[in-house]
Amino acid sequence: MSKTADNLPLGNEELDERRIRIGETAILLLIACVIGTISNYVSTGIGALEALPGMGFLYLCSVVGLMLARFVPFYLPAVAWVSLIAIVATIPGVPGSGWVVQQADKINFLSLATPALAYGGLALSAKEFDIARRSGWKIVIVAICVMLGTYLGSVVIADLALRFF
Incomplete structure (x- = not known):
């Protein structure tokens, strides 16, 4: 098989x-x-x-x-x-x-x-690449949005913490 x-x-x-x-x-x-x-x-x-x-x-x-x-x-x-x-x-x-x-x-x-x-x-293993291939191009957009949102959220929190504390 x-x-x-x-x-x-x-x-x-x-x-x-x-x-x-x-x-x-x-x-x-x-x-x-x-x-x-x-x-x-x-x-x-x-x-x-x-x-x-x-x-x-x-x-x-x-x-x-x-x-x-x-x-x-x-x-x-x-x-x-x-x-x-x-x-x-x-x-x-x-x-x-x-x-x-x-x-x-x-x-x-x-x-x-x-x-x-x-x-x-x-x-990353071959298995993970196969899963990513199976998921298609939409997963790339989701991953970019998640990474960008996480980064921007971290920047905002760090900026607020450094300004007020």
Whole structure:
């Protein structure tokens, strides 16, 4: 059976986190940490060696969270495990929490989001191109209007915020 644009799966099928290959994902997370460290340096001027402990903590939380999501007998999404680990590690009174917070303060979390969002915006698959082709030219007009409206709305809000606050 050949795949046409009419019978392509949309790719939003549920991902079972218990099937994630942790080794492969850990390597991808390591690459993301390297890119994040570079982005952090560009935005804050904090060097890689100075940001390494904080970035290492984030990496460790992520990998441990993935492992818990895969091996714990009850289901909790990996993002919840990662958040839970990071929250517990930074609670005042937990041994080492002061050091963890001090190291995490050296990382600009907005600079970590920028490369991830850029990749998300550029990562288009053949499936998505087929869906866009099937949608036709009208989707282009809608997309342009949405982007223009979002941009202009952001400009108005930023202008008002900067004028009055």
